[in-house]
Amino acid sequence: MRKSLLILFVIFVTVTPAKSQIVNKIPLSIRQTGYRIEATLDPSSKTVTGKMDAFWVNKSTDLVPDIQLHLYMNAFRNNKTTMSTESGGLSGYKDADSGWIDIKSFTDRYGKDLTPGMQFISPDDGNLNDLTVLKIVLPQAVKPGDTVFIKVNFVTKLPGKIKRTGYKDDFFFVAQWFPKFGVYESVGMRYSTKGAWNCHQFHANSEFYSNHSVYDVKITVPKEYAVGTGGILISEVTPDVNGKNKILIYRAEDIVDFAWTAWPGYVVYTDQWEHVKITLLLPKERTDQVDRQFKAVKIALEYFARNVGKYPWPYLTIVDPPAKGIGAAGMEYTTIFTSESFTGVPSWYHLPEMVTIHEFGHAYFMGILASNEFEEPWLDEGVNSFWEERIMGQYYGESEGMFDHPWLKIGDKSMSRLSYINSIGRQVVSNNEYSWNYPHGTYGMMSYNKAATWLYTLMGIIGEETTNDVFREYYKKWAFRHPSGNDFVNIVNEVVKQKYGGKFGPDMNWFFSQTLYGTGICDYKVVNFYNNKLYLSDKKVNKTDSLNTIKTGSDSLYKSVVELERAGDVMLPVDVLVHFKNGEGIHESWDGKGRFKDFTYTGASKIEWVKIDPEFKIRMDVNYINNSMTEEPDRVPVRRITDKLISFMQFFISFISL
Amino acid sequence: MKIFHSIKSAVLRTMNLWKGGLIIWISSFLLVSLLAMPIKGAMNSGFGKSMITEKLVDGLNFEVFADMGTAFKTIMSFFSVGLFMIVLVGFILNAFFTGGVFNRLKGSSGKFSAGEFFSASAKNFWSFLIISLIISLIILVLAFFVIGIPLAIVGQSDNSPEGVLFRTGIIVISIYFLLLTILLLVADYARAFQVTMDKNLCFKAIGFGFSQTFNTFLSSLPLMIILLLVQLSFGWLVLKILPGMRPANGSGVFYMFLLSQMLFFLKIMLKIWRYGSVTSLMEINTLRDNTSEISSESDF
Numbered sequence: 001m002r003k004s005l006l007i008l009f010v011i012f013v014t015v016t017p018a019k020s021q022i023v024n025k026i027p028l029s030i031r032q033t034g035y036r037i038e039a040t041l042d043p044s045s046k047t048v049t050g051k052m053d054a055f056w057v058n059k060s061t062d063l064v065p066d067i068q069l070h071l072y073m074n075a076f077r078n079n080k081t082t083m084s085t086e087s088g089g090l091s092g093y094k095d096a097d098s099g100w101i102d103i104k105s106f107t108d109r110y111g112k113d114l115t116p117g118m119q120f121i122s123p124d125d126g127n128l129n130d131l132t133v134l135k136i137v138l139p140q141a142v143k144p145g146d147t148v149f150i151k152v153n154f155v156t157k158l159p160g161k162i163k164r165t166g167y168k169d170d171f172f173f174v175a176q177w178f179p180k181f182g183v184y185e186s187v188g189m190r191y192s193t194k195g196a197w198n199c200h201q202f203h204a205n206s207e208f209y210s211n212h213s214v215y216d217v218k219i220t221v222p223k224e225y226a227v228g229t230g231g232i233l234i235s236e237v238t239p240d241v242n243g244k245n246k247i248l249i250y251r252a253e254d255i256v257d258f259a260w261t262a263w264p265g266y267v268v269y270t271d272q273w274e275h276v277k278i279t280l281l282l283p284k285e286r287t288d289q290v291d292r293q294f295k296a297v298k299i300a301l302e303y304f305a306r307n308v309g310k311y312p313w314p315y316l317t318i319v320d321p322p323a324k325g326i327g328a329a330g331m332e333y334t335t336i337f338t339s340e341s342f343t344g345v346p347s348w349y350h351l352p353e354m355v356t357i358h359e360f361g362h363a364y365f366m367g368i369l370a371s372n373e374f375e376e377p378w379l380d381e382g383v384n385s386f387w388e389e390r391i392m393g394q395y396y397g398e399s400e401g402m403f404d405h406p407w408l409k410i411g412d413k414s415m416s417r418l419s420y421i422n423s424i425g426r427q428v429v430s431n432n433e434y435s436w437n438y439p440h441g442t443y444g445m446m447s448y449n450k451a452a453t454w455l456y457t458l459m460g461i462i463g464e465e466t467t468n469d470v471f472r473e474y475y476k477k478w479a480f481r482h483p484s485g486n487d488f489v490n491i492v493n494e495v496v497k498q499k500y501g502g503k504f505g506p507d508m509n510w511f512f513s514q515t516l517y518g519t520g521i522c523d524y525k526v527v528n529f530y531n532n533k534l535y536l537s538d539k540k541v542n543k544t545d546s547l548n549t550i551k552t553g554s555d556s557l558y559k560s561v562v563e564l565e566r567a568g569d570v571m572l573p574v575d576v577l578v579h580f581k582n583g584e585g586i587h588e589s590w591d592g593k594g595r596f597k598d599f600t601y602t603g604a605s606k607i608e609w610v611k612i613d614p615e616f617k618i619r620m621d622v623n624y625i626n627n628s629m630t631e632e633p634d635r636v637p638v639r640r641i642t643d644k645l646i647s648f649m650q651f652f653i654s655f656i657s658l
Numbered sequence: 659m660k661i662f663h664s665i666k667s668a669v670l671r672t673m674n675l676w677k678g679g680l681i682i683w684i685s686s687f688l689l690v691s692l693l694a695m696p697i698k699g700a701m702n703s704g705f706g707k708s709m710i711t712e713k714l715v716d717g718l719n720f721e722v723f724a725d726m727g728t729a730f731k732t733i734m735s736f737f738s739v740g741l742f743m744i745v746l747v748g749f750i751l752n753a754f755f756t757g758g759v760f761n762r763l764k765g766s767s768g769k770f771s772a773g774e775f776f777s778a779s780a781k782n783f784w785s786f787l788i789i790s791l792i793i794s795l796i797i798l799v800l801a802f803f804v805i806g807i808p809l810a811i812v813g814q815s816d817n818s819p820e821g822v823l824f825r826t827g828i829i830v831i832s833i834y835f836l837l838l839t840i841l842l843l844v845a846d847y848a849r850a851f852q853v854t855m856d857k858n859l860c861f862k863a864i865g866f867g868f869s870q871t872f873n874t875f876l877s878s879l880p881l882m883i884i885l886l887l888v889q890l891s892f893g894w895l896v897l898k899i900l901p902g903m904r905p906a907n908g909s910g911v912f913y914m915f916l917l918s919q920m921l922f923f924l925k926i927m928l929k930i931w932r933y934g935s936v937t938s939l940m941e942i943n944t945l946r947d948n949t950s951e952i953s954s955e956s957d958f
């Protein structure tokens with residue numbers, strides 16, 4: 001059996017060099033970094049011992065004196081790290097729960113020790129207790145085009161309280177586990193004015209940023225463990241019949257991170273969507289959810305392929321972690337992601353579907369379009385939530401996508417809008433902030449919900465098909481690169497100009513300056529409308545800037561006036577629908593810029609009702625109630641709700657009294 | 659046979675008590691209206707002349723309510739405080755009226771008189787209130803011990819496999835329902851006993867409730883299970899019908915209102931029927947017991 005191990009090792013190191021193609025026929029990215037890791041999981045000590053060969057290519061024109069690597073796992077080292085302090089000192093922290101990564105050796109490809117140049121840095125906050133960024137000053141600066149090879153031996157201890165990564169008993173989710181290159185940003189890339197490493201510390205409210213890489217990962221785990229990874233399985237060997245371990249070799253190409261999970265309790269299902277083989281790992285008690293998961297992910301695959309671009313990998317792994325591993329749920333690593341569910345989740349509660357669609361969407365928004373989530377979380381979470389809500393709305397119902405119970409229906413996009421409009425912090429900061437700089441706990445509301453809500457608003461203004469074109473163009477231009485928010489805005493400007501010419505002005509910057517970069521709220525309201533009967537002496541046509549409808553041959557004429565107001569700071573073009581008692585309707589457009597706007601009509605019929613934004617396109621509007629006004633509001637639903645409330649209380653009191 | 663005889667006899671007694679049911683229904687309606695009407699007013703003023711209520715035609719739409727902003731938060735806090743008060747008063751009122759109900763359900767018959775009904779309610783009030791409070795307290799405490807603690811232990815334990823929590827939940831809830839059945843028997847027997855006494859003897863009544871329940875366990879338990887199953891099916895039916903109803907016009911809402919109130923009246927009558935069945939079974943059993951007691955006494 002030793003022999004087979006040896007053969008395996010030879011195959012491993014010779015057959016899969018970083019530039020070869022196994023997953024796809026041609027490389028999808030420039031592959032500035034690559035990793036070959038041998039990892040051994042020790043379930044008793046909760047450690048992963050790793051041997052890593054990795055490279056970084058200097059694609060810039062700079063002479064680069066150092067390299068910088070993330071040692072993410074050190075964020076779990078104690079309660080003084082930046083992640084710990086930002087999350088309130090990790091409540092109930094125990095030493096046994098800590099996680100860390102220790103570098104045992106660090107050399108160049110020839111074995112020359114690089115540790116003398118090693119130093120921990122804290123570029124974000126200067127916290128000396130934070131050891132999540134490692135800088136290595138190299139003996140010689142790296143010339144443009146040169147490649148740095150490193151060999152690192154490390155031991156990673158997984159944290160006992162899972163936060164994306166960690167363990168619980170025999171359940172392991174292994175992520176952010178190996179020394180990982182930061183992104184060297186040369187001049188002109190994103191917002192760079194001079195070449196520098198972009199290598200942030202691990203924050204409580206931030207996720208990641210990295211280059212697209214090749215990964216060859218050899219994982220050794222006890223035989224009874226089921227393993228899921230972001231790579232494709234090249235070979236699986238159990239070296240010794242009596243041995244207790246098995247060796248799995250995986251290959252992944254052009255993904256931004258490599259994560260894996262191991263747990264004896266998984267059952268594994270597979271399914272196929274076009275070119276994509278889908279693997280699902282979940283606890284055996286949840287086999288009734290297998291179809292739901294596959295259906296959701298296929299919907300997402302189809303929707304993204306149609307409206308954004310191709311999912312380029314031939315495989316995808318979904319993990320539905322058990323209850324004890326819930327801390328790992330709802331996280332994305334491009335070709336592997338975790339959903340979120342629980343045993344017996346009712347069919348009307350679409351949590352598993354929503355999380356699956358969301359996490360899958362990240363394969364596009366930061367997987368393929370690898371934006372910097374440290375610095376621009378909205379470009380990742382907000383854009384992705386927008387797509388998740390669209391898919392949930394289309395396939396699971398606009399008003400019942402999240403909860404679809406006869407008693408309670410809530411749409412996914414409603415939850416998002418509500419979280420934004422009801423937040424007391426909705427104006428405290430703009431959407432353009434580093435992840436860890438959102439004050440008053442507004443990170444989630446801002447980066448996910450406000451961003452998704454104004455993206456919906458943008459779609460309301462430019463239309464659904466143009467919105468899809470924007471994203472198709474974004475994909476075409478930026479796939480497997482590192483777009484910034486500005487790059488996205490530029491794409492919007494280009495596409496909108498192509499489609500509409502100057503209809504919305506020279507560009508759409510007026511929109512982004514108010515929504516993405518601004519803190520104002522949007523609130524349009526109908527203040528009043530009235531109909532004054534004109535007496536003969538008054539019977540002259542009132543010429544105003546609005547339409548005049550004059551009915552001849554009728555007995556009386558009315559001067560009807562609609563008074564509108566912009567109550568918020570955000571100025572957006574809005575549709576106005578004025579409805580007359582004779583059944584006629586007039587569509588008006590208001591540029592929304594003034595503080596108020598009046599529409600005056602002279603005609604035979606009186607105004608019956610007025611609606612601003614009748615199709616609810618401007619989802620940023622923080623109050624829909626004041627968007628419309630009628631002389632005779634429909635009170636029936638309120639009566640119905642009151643009557644139901646009465647009988648609910650009657651039955652409830654009778655039920656609880658003996 | 660005793661069981662069916664009790665159930666049948668209770669049907670007659672319940673039908674004779676429809677006026678009592680009516681009194682309970684009216685008082686309950688007035689009580690909850692105290693809370694519902696201001697909420698209705700607040701909703702109407704919150705929506706003003708808006709047409710947003712169109713969005714409520716298909717059912718509760720949280721987006722619409724959330725747009726009310728602070729007004730909605732005020733309504734919700736008013737509702738939660740109000741609901742607590744209403745439930746409290748409802749509980750007390752219920753203790754009051756059951757006094758009259760149990761009194762009327764006694765073997766004796768005769769024409770229903772509101773005066774008699776209210777005076778029996780008043781006479782037994784304190785005893786009934788204490789019985790209700792004590793049994794309710796036991797039910798709450800049991801929920802904590804029988805459901806809360808086992809689930810907490812299973813939920814905390816890291817080693818229990820997926821789904822154990824779910825299965826444990828089903829088991830403990832079944833056990834809890836069995837205990838609930840027994841406690842309802844105790845409460846009903848205690849009250850049926852109390853109305854036969856001249857004075858308020860709540861603790862003695864509870865004692866009687868327990869002894870009667872366990873002495874006649876083999877007939878009492880099946881009786882109560884049958885009664886509760888009927889009530890449960892009725893509850894299920896109500897849940898199937900009412901919450902899903904979404905009439906769009908005024909008359910539709912009015913019919914829905916009538917239907918819901920009729921269903922609630924039926925719910926009251928079903929409960930009276932439960933009280934009647936237990937009373938009737940008690941009468942059958944104690945009659946027999948008394949005769950056997952007398953005969954055994956005569957041995958001495």
Ligand SMILES: [Zn+2]
Binds near residue numbers: 380384
């Ligand atoms: Zn996300």
